[in-house]
Amino acid sequence: MSNRADGGAQLYELAAGHARRWVADSDVADLRAAVGLLKQAVAATPAGHERLGHRLLSLFVLLRDLSEVTSAPADLDRTVEAGERLVAAMPTSHASWDSGLNDVASVLVRRYDRTLDLRDLDRAIELRERVLAQAAPSSFLAPANTRTAGRSECLALLNAYARRYNRTGRLADLERIIEIRKLPIAGTALTDPDGPTWMSDLGAAYRSRYLHTGVLADLELGLRLGARAAGALANGDPRKADMCHGLGDGYATLFKHDRSLVTLGRAIEYLESAVSMLPDDHADRSSAMSYLAALYGMRFDRSETLTDGRRAADLGERALAAMPAEHPDLAVTLSRAGVAHLNLFSKTGEPPHVERAVELLERAAHLTPADDPRLAGRIANVCMSYRGRFEVGGIPTDPERLRTLAGHIAEATDAFPVEQVRARYEVGSLAHAMNEHALAVEQLDSAVALLPSAVPWEADWQDQEGQIGKYPHLVSVSVAAHCAHGDPVGAVETAEYGRGLMLANQQNLRADLSELQALHPGRANRLRELRARLDPGTSPGIPDPDSGERRRVLADYQAEVEGIRRLPGFGRFLLPPRLEELSSVADHGPVVLVNSGLWRGDAVLVTAGSDPVLIPLGELTDEDLRHKVRELLEATGDPSPLAGTLRKRRVLRGILAWLQDTVVAPVLAAMDSAGALSQPATRMWWMPVGPLSLLPLHAAAPDTVVSSYTPTLRALSRARNRPPVGARRQLTVALSRTPGLNDLPGTADEAASLHANWPGTAVLADEQATAQRVLNALTEATWAHFACHAVSDLTAPSHGGLRLHDRLLRLPAISALNLPQAELVYLSACSTAGRGTRHADESLHLASLFQLAGFRHVVASLWPLDDSFAAEASRAFYDLLPPTPTADEAAFALHRVTQDLRAAHPDRPDLWASLVHSGP
Numbered sequence: 001m002s003n004r005a006d007g008g009a010q011l012y013e014l015a016a017g018h019a020r021r022w023v024a025d026s027d028v029a030d031l032r033a034a035v036g037l038l039k040q041a042v043a044a045t046p047a048g049h050e051r052l053g054h055r056l057l058s059l060f061v062l063l064r065d066l067s068e069v070t071s072a073p074a075d076l077d078r079t080v081e082a083g084e085r086l087v088a089a090m091p092t093s094h095a096s097w098d099s100g101l102n103d104v105a106s107v108l109v110r111r112y113d114r115t116l117d118l119r120d121l122d123r124a125i126e127l128r129e130r131v132l133a134q135a136a137p138s139s140f141l142a143p144a145n146t147r148t149a150g151r152s153e154c155l156a157l158l159n160a161y162a163r164r165y166n167r168t169g170r171l172a173d174l175e176r177i178i179e180i181r182k183l184p185i186a187g188t189a190l191t192d193p194d195g196p197t198w199m200s201d202l203g204a205a206y207r208s209r210y211l212h213t214g215v216l217a218d219l220e221l222g223l224r225l226g227a228r229a230a231g232a233l234a235n236g237d238p239r240k241a242d243m244c245h246g247l248g249d250g251y252a253t254l255f256k257h258d259r260s261l262v263t264l265g266r267a268i269e270y271l272e273s274a275v276s277m278l279p280d281d282h283a284d285r286s287s288a289m290s291y292l293a294a295l296y297g298m299r300f301d302r303s304e305t306l307t308d309g310r311r312a313a314d315l316g317e318r319a320l321a322a323m324p325a326e327h328p329d330l331a332v333t334l335s336r337a338g339v340a341h342l343n344l345f346s347k348t349g350e351p352p353h354v355e356r357a358v359e360l361l362e363r364a365a366h367l368t369p370a371d372d373p374r375l376a377g378r379i380a381n382v383c384m385s386y387r388g389r390f391e392v393g394g395i396p397t398d399p400e401r402l403r404t405l406a407g408h409i410a411e412a413t414d415a416f417p418v419e420q421v422r423a424r425y426e427v428g429s430l431a432h433a434m435n436e437h438a439l440a441v442e443q444l445d446s447a448v449a450l451l452p453s454a455v456p457w458e459a460d461w462q463d464q465e466g467q468i469g470k471y472p473h474l475v476s477v478s479v480a481a482h483c484a485h486g487d488p489v490g491a492v493e494t495a496e497y498g499r500g501l502m503l504a505n506q507q508n509l510r511a512d513l514s515e516l517q518a519l520h521p522g523r524a525n526r527l528r529e530l531r532a533r534l535d536p537g538t539s540p541g542i543p544d545p546d547s548g549e550r551r552r553v554l555a556d557y558q559a560e561v562e563g564i565r566r567l568p569g570f571g572r573f574l575l576p577p578r579l580e581e582l583s584s585v586a587d588h589g590p591v592v593l594v595n596s597g598l599w600r601g602d603a604v605l606v607t608a609g610s611d612p613v614l615i616p617l618g619e620l621t622d623e624d625l626r627h628k629v630r631e632l633l634e635a636t637g638d639p640s641p642l643a644g645t646l647r648k649r650r651v652l653r654g655i656l657a658w659l660q661d662t663v664v665a666p667v668l669a670a671m672d673s674a675g676a677l678s679q680p681a682t683r684m685w686w687m688p689v690g691p692l693s694l695l696p697l698h699a700a701a702p703d704t705v706v707s708s709y710t711p712t713l714r715a716l717s718r719a720r721n722r723p724p725v726g727a728r729r730q731l732t733v734a735l736s737r738t739p740g741l742n743d744l745p746g747t748a749d750e751a752a753s754l755h756a757n758w759p760g761t762a763v764l765a766d767e768q769a770t771a772q773r774v775l776n777a778l779t780e781a782t783w784a785h786f787a788c789h790a791v792s793d794l795t796a797p798s799h800g801g802l803r804l805h806d807r808l809l810r811l812p813a814i815s816a817l818n819l820p821q822a823e824l825v826y827l828s829a830c831s832t833a834g835r836g837t838r839h840a841d842e843s844l845h846l847a848s849l850f851q852l853a854g855f856r857h858v859v860a861s862l863w864p865l866d867d868s869f870a871a872e873a874s875r876a877f878y879d880l881l882p883p884t885p886t887a888d889e890a891a892f893a894l895h896r897v898t899q900d901l902r903a904a905h906p907d908r909p910d911l912w913a914s915l916v917h918s919g920p
Contacts, residue, residue: 008041012055015041019062028069035062053094056086060100064107073114079107080120087127092134101127102156109160121164128157132180151194154180158201169373169414171212178205200229200243207250211416213551214456214467216257223250241277244270245288252295257466259795261302268295290319290333297340304347312340313353320360334364335378342385351393357385370408376415376423379405383426387433399436402427406443417454421447421471429477433599437485444478445490447471448498457505458551461798461812461844464502469838473598475499476690476841480597488604488612489579492593492713495689496576499841500711503852506815507718508574509534516564516573523564530557582713583608585720588920589683590676591713592667594692596625603667606713607676615670619662628655629691629837633794636831636863636910648910652696656909659700663692668705681706683891685716691837696862699898699913706895708917709833711843719856720920724886725823730754730761731781733769735788738803746871747787750828753875754785770806775813782823782885784855785874790829790846794836797844802829811849819854824887824919826859826877828870833860833916847918857890857919869911873897891917 015037022030038059060082067075083104108124165173181202203225210219230243251267271292278285293315300308316337338360345353365378386397409423428443475498482491517524586608593604601620605613635651638644686697698707710716734751755761789803801810832846847860880893901912
């Protein structure tokens with residue numbers, strides 16, 4: 001095209017002259033003149049002209065310079081407009097295409113920093129992703145002339161994603177950060193000067209992903225990468241302090257999972273190192289001191305050593321004193337110092353500490369923006385300080401203030417699910433303490449409803465139970481709030497919704513889809529396909545932290561379930577049923593929910609054809625309950641033959657008397673008033689909440705009551721609705737000798753007795769009783785008897801299981817079984833229905849897992865069994881059962897066994913109070 005057709009050529013040359021003078025003399029007048037002329041030149045250049053892209057680029061560059069000189073918002077807006085014109089006009093083949101897009105993205109990020117308009121950040125990321133997509137992988141590798149550019153492009157994109165992630169907390173942004181950090185970019189090897197920084201940042205990204213997902217493998221990998229990076233740096237390298245700070249944070253997070261003081265000690269060591277490396281006037285020193293205060297506070301919470309508590313408060317105050325008012329970490333430092341004072345108050349009861357905590361925590365929440373993911377957690381801390389102030393000083397919080405806080409939590413949609421649950425729990429529990437029961441129920445119900453979203457279902461069982469274990473009081477306080485509100489129906493339903501989540505999740509993966517298949521076969525087939533990929537029998541124990549494949553499948557599964565719920569008639573598909581749908585479970589006898597909240601105790605009587613009856617338990621206090629549970633766990637865990645036995649006798653006698661007075665007597669009185677007691681014996685089911693599930697309620701009841709247990713109404717309903725078997729195929733697993741453990745000679749007697757009564761019994765004894773043989777045999781058996789060692793881990797239930805000849809048959813492997821013809825399993829082993837207080841509501845133990853696998857009836861033990869008495873009890877139990885394929889008399893048979901053992905050994909409740917029945 002000729003110059004005559006190009007009317008902008010002369011204007012462009014004039015603009016270039018002014019631009020050169022601007023570069024030489026920094027006279028803004030020249031810069032403005034150049035911009036004006038270039039605008040005219042661009043306007044005079046025909047569309048499609050070969051010089052248009054170059055002139056647009058020049059105009060953009062000059063406008064960018066002008067906006068940097070003037071800092072005027074209008075100039076910055078004009079720069080962005082010119083940049084967008086440049087992007088639209090410049091082909092990818094243009095020599096300056098990639099640098100041009102990156103420059104436009106940089107201006108968008110600069111405007112975002114001024115306006116916080118996320119649309120600018122979104123557009124900047126889009127442009128930089130386009131550049132990265134066009135770059136060949138080799139451009140990021142070793143050649144010197146491409147090395148800096150390749151890494152700088154990635155760093156710019158990472159910076160944009162990090163800004164958006166810090167603003168919104170979107171998991172997808174974090175996933176992309178990890179993907180980019182894993183690219184084989186030159187200079188990222190550990191031996192390269194920048195390699196340790198790159199590796200450390202990748203480790204930090206994995207640790208951040210753990211905060212979203214709760215997948216422990218992410219956290220562990222992040223710590224390994226961070227430690228390697230820090231170890232590659234020499235002492236005195238300024239980067240090492242920051243890495244040590246990050247590692248301290250990571251080990252503190254791991255401590256919240258494993259609760260090991262050794263882990264917490266490593267966190268403190270890293271933070272002490274970070275603080276020691278920073279000079280007094282360093283900008284980051286106050287932030288490091290702030291975090292170190294938090295770590296000492298965490299150790300104080302576990303060790304109760306006042307030295308740690310006071311060090312935490314002192315460090316927090318020193319950090320605040322050194323931190324300028326405009327420091328970006330001021331809010332988090334206020335929060336940490338406030339929590340340190342709150343922890344000191346909880347141990348010392350000294351009012352000045354709670355007053356200081358309220359002051360600091362309120363300021364922290366006030367300084368936190370509404371869209372900050374940390375706001376919900378800081379509101380939770382404020383409510384904890386209000387509750388402490390109320391419990392000690394009687395100073396109430398204005399109800400309107402509570403409602404305002406609840407409103408802020410509802411708006412904090414970017415908060416991590418774990419913080420949303422905690423915040424609602426703290427507001428609800430404070431409202432409950434202040435008798436604001438309607439608000440309490442509203443907040444606590446929303447916390448219970450959100451609880452499943454806080455569980456990393458894509459992870460292994462240990463991660464799932466770890467997250468659920470962070471809320472040990474949630475369900476009990478929620479049930480208590482409903483009872484205080486005069487709502488027994490709500491009390492039962494919140495107990496259904498918030499307990500046994502892991503068991504319910506497993507059950508949903510096996511739910512019957514026949515109704516869906518009949519009406520919407522495409523949906524049913526798609527759901528089956530997704531369930532097969534999520535099946536616990538085939539999914540890995542620990543997902544690959546890099547692939548995220550299981551997480552993506554789970555997201556598809558959940559989206560499919562949500563879609564099914566929008567279909568007519570499927571609104572509650574795979575949701576916990578309402579009480580009205582479950583009331584028929586009481587057709588064969590009443591079900592009694594028993595609960596001890598922080599401030600009241602209650603029972604709810606569920607009978608067929610009647611409304612639930614609220615039974616206040618005025619003598620049941622949380623303090624007494626926790627004392628009794630501690631006594632029981634310590635006594636039943638005492639292995640000493642003489643002192644331990646005497647201790648168990650004394651403790652259990654006291655517990656049974658206490659249960660009789662505080663729970664059983666008022667419950668039976670209410671049952672009598674409701675006409676729910678029958679002669680000669682009443683069949684009933686106990687459904688205890690929280691730590692009450694560790695106690696032998698059945699043994700405190702009179703002989704006229706035949707007791708069973710159920711974790712939830714829906715679990716009892718499933719067991720009752722399963723068709724009875726048509727044949728008895730007995731499997732006996734007996735290990736009198738287990739490698740590395742003491743012998744159990746009584747197990748041979750149990751196996752011999754069963755074989756004598758049922759000559760066709762399949763027996764796996766000692767060396768034959770390997771895990772795989774047992775799993776294979778269970779698929780053919782309808783009845784099963786286990787006489788062996790068992791492991792019950794009170795802090796990590798998924799680590800428990802049956803100790804077979806070759807290995808531990810763990811709970812997750814048992815849960816993967818699907819046994820449609822299973823009738824009864826008798827677990828003649830130690831603590832097969834035992835659990836710890838932290839996961840009491842999940843009912844994760846051998847008894848519940850065998851019921852999940854398909855057994856309608858389960859007999860198990862609450863604490864370790866005596867070998868000889870275990871054999872005696874099992875023989876008596878089977879002798880009392882009729883020779884039928886079904887085991888519907890199991891509860892009556894076990895009740896009679898308990899009576900006979902008690903008559904023979906009245907002073908040994910440790911022998912006869914342990915065995916429990918679950919099932920219809």
